[in-house]
Amino acid sequence: MSRQVSSAPPADPLLQALDRLLRRVREGRAHAAGPAARREAMVLSADLALLLRDLRAARLKVRAELDTLLAKSRAGDAYRRTAALRSPGGGFPILSRGSLP
Numbered sequence: 329m330s331r332q333v334s335s336a337p338p339a340d341p342l343l344q345a346l347d348r349l350l351r352r353v354r355e356g357r358a359h360a361a362g363p364a365a366r367r368e369a370m371v372l373s374a375d376l377a378l379l380l381r382d383l384r385a386a387r388l389k390v391r392a393e394l395d396t397l398l399a400k401s402r403a404g405d406a407y408r409r410t411a412a413l414r415s416p417g418g419g420f421p422i423l424s425r426g427s428l429p
Contacts, residue, residue, distance in 0.1 A: 343383060349376060
């Protein structure tokens with residue numbers, strides 16, 4: 329089974345939930361009654377924005393590393409398959425030489 333790389337990363341429920349929470353806080357729909365609570369909501373909003381940015385960056389980095397590892401693995405598999413074809417016996421040197429016991 330081959331892994332298909334799409335341009336858009338798959339939906340991540342955690343990131344979606346954090347996005348929704350961030351929008352609620354920014355729009356003032358979060359439970360905030362009073363100036364202290366509003367200040368706390370603003371700080372929370374900034375913290376959430378930074379957290380989301382870091383999570384997305386880390387996710388992209390991990391995805392890129394995984395794609396690199398998969399490509400290396402596929403290249404190694406292809407090399408091993410063609411190495412057997414390049415060998416004089418086609419991968420079975422004992423049988424091809426007619427030296428069966």
